Every structure is written in structure tokens, then in C-alpha cells.
Amino acid sequence: MRLVPPWRINEVLKRAETGPICLERDFDLKVLYSKLQSVIKERDIKFDPEVIIPSDNSLADDVWKAALELYLEVGTLCLSTHRRILFDESEIKEAMSLSSREIVVGSGKDATRMCHREIEDSKRPFCLFSPDITCDEELFIPMSMAYLQEPLADGVCAPILDTIEGIRIKAGSPIEIKGSIAHAMMFREAARRVGRPGIFLQSVGTAETDAAQIAASNSTWGERLTDGRFVASIAELKVDYSLLNKMVHFHQYGCFVGALHGPMYGGYCGGAEGTAVVGTAYHIQALMVNQAYYSNYFPIHFKYSFNTSRELLWLISVTYQALARNTPFISLSNGFTAAGSFTPMVLYEAAAHGLVSTVSGANLWEIAVARNKYKNRATPMEARMACEIGHGIAKKGIKRSEANDIVKRILPKYENKLTEAPIGKTFSECYDIKTITPREDYVELYNKVKKELMDIGVPFL
Amino acid sequence: MLVLSEKVLIEKLRQSVIECDEEAAKKVAGEILKAGVDPVKAIKEGISSAAKIVGEKFETGEFFLPQLLLAGEAMESASNVLMSGISEKKREELESKRAGTVVLATVSGDIHDIGKNILALLLAVNGFKVYDLGRDVDSMKIVEKATEVKPDIIGLSALMTTTMPAQREVIDLLNAMGVRNEFIVMVGGGSTNREWAEEIEADGWAETAEEAVRLAQRLIEKKRRQ
Numbered sequence: 258m259r260l261v262p263p264w265r266i267n268e269v270l271k272r273a274e275t276g277p278i279c280l281e282r283d284f285d286l287k288v289l290y291s292k293l294q295s296v297i298k299e300r301d302i303k304f305d306p307e308v309i310i311p312s313d314n315s316l317a318d319d320v321w322k323a324a325l326e327l328y329l330e331v332g333t334l335c336l337s338t339h340r341r342i343l344f345d346e347s348e349i350k351e352a353m354s355l356s357s358r359e360i361v362v363g364s365g366k367d368a369t370r371m372c373h374r375e376i377e378d379s380k381r382p383f384c385l386f387s388p389d390i391t392c393d394e395e396l397f398i399p400m401s402m403a404y405l406q407e408p409l410a411d412g413v414c415a416p417i418l419d420t421i422e423g424i425r426i427k428a429g430s431p432i433e434i435k436g437s438i439a440h441a442m443m444f445r446e447a448a449r450r451v452g453r454p455g456i457f458l459q460s461v462g463t464a465e466t467d468a469a470q471i472a473a474s475n476s477t478w479g480e481r482l483t484d485g486r487f488v489a490s491i492a493e494l495k496v497d498y499s500l501l502n503k504m505v506h507f508h509q510y511g512c513f514v515g516a517l518h519g520p521m522y523g524g525y526c527g528g529a530e531g532t533a534v535v536g537t538a539y540h541i542q543a544l545m546v547n548q549a550y551y552s553n554y555f556p557i558h559f560k561y562s563f564n565t566s567r568e569l570l571w572l573i574s575v576t577y578q579a580l581a582r583n584t585p586f587i588s589l590s591n592g593f594t595a596a597g598s599f600t601p602m603v604l605y606e607a608a609a610h611g612l613v614s615t616v617s618g619a620n621l622w623e624i625a626v627a628r629n630k631y632k633n634r635a636t637p638m639e640a641r642m643a644c645e646i647g648h649g650i651a652k653k654g655i656k657r658s659e660a661n662d663i664v665k666r667i668l669p670k671y672e673n674k675l676t677e678a679p680i681g682k683t684f685s686e687c688y689d690i691k692t693i694t695p696r697e698d699y700v701e702l703y704n705k706v707k708k709e710l711m712d713i714g715v716p717f718l
Numbered sequence: 719m720l721v722l723s724e725k726v727l728i729e730k731l732r733q734s735v736i737e738c739d740e741e742a743a744k745k746v747a748g749e750i751l752k753a754g755v756d757p758v759k760a761i762k763e764g765i766s767s768a769a770k771i772v773g774e775k776f777e778t779g780e781f782f783l784p785q786l787l788l789a790g791e792a793m794e795s796a797s798n799v800l801m802s803g804i805s806e807k808k809r810e811e812l813e814s815k816r817a818g819t820v821v822l823a824t825v826s827g828d829i830h831d832i833g834k835n836i837l838a839l840l841l842a843v844n845g846f847k848v849y850d851l852g853r854d855v856d857s858m859k860i861v862e863k864a865t866e867v868k869p870d871i872i873g874l875s876a877l878m879t880t881t882m883p884a885q886r887e888v889i890d891l892l893n894a895m896g897v898r899n900e901f902i903v904m905v906g907g908g909s910t911n912r913e914w915a916e917e918i919e920a921d922g923w924a925e926t927a928e929e930a931v932r933l934a935q936r937l938i939e940k941k942r943r944q
Contacts, residue, residue, distance in 0.1 A: 427883040428827030465880045
């Protein structure tokens, strides 16, 4: 039975108006960073480059305790009111004890469960396929269909439109509203065309503002109650009225609310340890402020926008282990690769991300490629690689120590090229857009890399 | 009372900035003035030298954004103290020797400003004067500030694809007002790339904040040679 969220929405909104006043600069350095340093030091949380997937449960528990202590003291800053939204421990415990460990998303024959996962869980991960990138208007339907027809996709997020009827979409303008509605309509059409009309759709990426999100809510042609919508955060641990407007609307409309958080490695969190702790704290914020049923979690390198390096994989593993052992939260781990489609490197990176995330207790959201910078550059093949491995990890009951050995065999294949990775090819160069099938040479490359990975012990579905 | 030598005091100032210790930097700046050490020399050999090291540590990954911010605060506090001991004429001379002036903003509709904040700090530690207008800044407000303070560079950051058009909007406004050639316009941010910069006829694009600083230096040098 679905219980929480929402958790006392009015109380949260009231605290955004009445909480302690705090300037943003003070929040970043004096409140967040200084407390973060102390909780890390107190528990001696340390990144070890040789152990990417730690098997030490006490480390996971320490990260959880550090995150809870951090969040209890720091809270969330509402930038619109310059006030901190704070909670006490009993409130967080109440919300956690009542919150859902699983939700049923999508509708009809396409409905499926999205669940909390444990470390080394034999339950298969929920796999959301997403290009996470803009595309040409004319490619929107073929690209969406390519992702929607993937057998392992439990849900899909569409590419983002940057023009509609040839006009560039600008956030906050009427064109954004028009583009966001078109996005919702075309995505639903694509889902029906592949024979999955009720599949869980995560939308609307084209809508940056609250107004554009609200405009796309429509059970006939747009976002349904069985779909998912995001309330993001502002780095780090901040929100504003626009985000809270979305939260209120989504709950009152009745669709699933997800939280979107990408703590920045190298930003206000500092290094791997700080990013893991803030990333874990973000999941508490997700429940208490974003009022979300699930999270999309994408810690990211502050300079190069990837999360497949050793440090980032470690902190992904540690965050998910902390959440798996100490919370009921449902969270999807979102990969960001340095290399682009149709390169061996992107497939190695996808493999590492899928493997580390799944064994540590995550569901999967795969995968932004080519540093998430280049229009039309993503295909479902990269997501397929990560998700086939995610399924393989669960099915074969791989343990953390074994997974750690395996990922250490994958990393040398790409880690020294991360800052100068090839951007690869575009969707149209990788797929026949008439038949919506991958080109033969990409399938050959995929199978070659898959065999190479199997030979070093990577489990596949 | 023990009077420390000029060399020791300047080294103490340098170290306090590198150690991101604002209070210590402020205190030693006061001691420098009391000891009669030339404040201009202290700025050059203490603060500027430390800034270079802070920048290098950030580039190599030894420092992250918080250390950069804290070192920036230490530098600012110490500079304010030292500046009070410098004559008006000398101050103007120092201002004229700046690496350049930049009006910087995250464009309209975009609330993601960490990248822009990093760039603002790196520009400052490299001797630029920075007018940081913040996040989600209206395009006309950016143009107004630029026409008011006449910077060498207007820097525009956008993380989201749907906010990139605001970078073009600023350039369009500069063109429409006939002042485009007065400024170097640089763009950057997560969703941008070189092709986009060329499409909107920006003067430069950089992927990282460090590259943006080097690019700013090159573009200003080129402009000053013209």
C-alpha cells in the first residue's frame, strides 16, 4: 500500500517561509561544507582507489549516519525565501517508516514494479532507458521508439527537444510550453507505435520551468497519473519556488514524483567522500522536501560531466550501499560516460556503471554519453550494455568482492582516456532510422565487446 | 615586540592564503602594514604568488571548489587590508595592470551556477576583475551592466539546452544596440560546445573553467594587439 510521500506538504511549505534565514554563500561554505568536513572526519570515511566496491558494511553505515547527521543540521535551503527547511530526527524517521518500498508504475499490461533493492540483491533492477540528450525534432519519434522497443526497458525517458516547428525552445517562453506539450504528445504516440502504450514514461525533459511542466499534465494526450515527473534540486541541497511549484502540482495532479539529484564531485561537496555523504543526504531531502517516491541519482565530475571514473564509481557504490542497508528508498543510478556511441570505450564505461550500481543496491537509469554535451549523440545500445549486466549481476548472485575484482579488470580499458574520450557517432550514424534498428557494424562491435567482457568474468543476462 | 622581517611576513601571508585561512591572512596583512612593508610588494609576492599556487592545486585536483572559495575569501580580506595602505594614485596604477575585466552571468532561466562560480574565482585568482551577476540573469540586465562597466569580456554560462538560447539573446541585444564589437563574448556551460559558440557567433568557448581563463587571457591579448 502506498503511504508516504506526500509527507505533510503544508508543513514543508511553511518551513520554507519561516525557517532560519541563511545567505547562500554562508550555506555553501559555513553551513554545508564545514559540517560535511566534520561528519567525514568524525567517522574517518576514506576513499580507497583500490577498492571500488567496498564489502565493508560498516563503511556503508557510517556514510548513512554521516548523511543523516549532516541533513539534520543543514537541511535544505530555499533560495526563493533564503530560509532553511529543517527537520528533526523523529520527523525523518516517521516519513521513512511510512514510505513505500515499492511502487507500481505504468498502466495495463505494461505496468511494472519499481522497488527498493538490497546489496547483492537477486531481484532484478528496474531499468529505465534514456538518451538524456537533445535531438533534432524529426528524430524525436524514431529515437524515442528505439528506446521504447528495448526488451529490458521497464520505463523510458525521451530525448529533449530544442526546437519545435523549427523554432528554438527557450526556457520560460511560450515556445517552451508549446515544445513541452509536443514532447508529451509525441512520446505517447511513440509508445503506442511500439506496442507499449502503458509503459512508464518519465517526462517532460523539454520543460525546464514549472509552467511548462504543468502544461504537459493531461491524462488523454500527455503525462498520465501512471507516469513519472521530476522535482530536481539545486546544487547542493537547495530548492526554489519553481521546484516546489512542480512538487505541489505533481502531487495534486496525482502522478509519480521523482527526485533528481546530481551532487558535483569537486564542487561544494569536495572529493569522493563528501560527494557520497551529500548524495546520500539528497535521498533524505528527496523524501522530505521533493516529496518523491524515487530518485534519479547522478553524481558527476565537475569538470568533465562523467561518472565512470574510479572515484565516482566508488561513491556510487558507497551511496547505494548506505541506502540499501539503512533506508526503504527506491533509487535509480544514472550513468554518464565520457565516450560517445559506437566506441568500445562507451561500452566499457556502461558496463562498469551497470555492474557497480546493481551489485551495490541500485536500480538503473542508463545512460548519458559523450559527456552529455552533443545533440543526437546517444543510442539504446549503450543502455542495453549496462542493463544486460545489471540483470546478469542479480541473476547470478554476484557478491561485492567478486564485482570489485571484475570492475578492476574493466577500468584499465578506459580510465586513462576519460578526459580525452572520443565523442563517437550520432544516433543516425548508429541506427537505420527508417527501420529503427542498430546498424550491423554497431551490433558487431557490441557483440565483440560483450564477448571480451564475458571473457574477463562480467556476467550478462 | 619581535618584528618579523619583510620576507617572513610576505611568506606568512602567502601560506595563509594557500591554507585558505582568512583570519590569518587578514591578521598578517595588518602586521605587514604595521611593519612598514610595501603593501604593493606584499600583494605581488604574497597574494598573487599564492593565487597562482591555488589555481595550480585546483587544476591538478588537489583543491576543490570549497578550498578555492576559502582561498578567495582569504585573498580578498588580505587585499582589502593592504589596499588601505596604498595611495589613490598607486591603486589606480594597480587597477590598470589588471589582466582584464569580466561581466559574468548564468543566463536567464538557468539556475545552475556552480561552473560559473568556479570560473569567477579562477578569473579573480588570475588577476581579473569580475562582476558576477549571479544566476538566472535577464539578458538586458547583462547588457546594461556591460555598457555601464565596459568590461573586456562578457561571459555567459548555461547548463540546460533550453537556456542556451539566452546566450544568443544577449549577443542579439548587443548587435541590436550597436555595441557588439565593444566586447569579447565568451560562452560555456554543461550543454554548450564549440559548434554552438560558432553558430551564435560568440568569440570563444571553453569546456572547463581553467581553459576559459586561458582563453580569456589569449582573447584579451589579441584584442589589445589590434
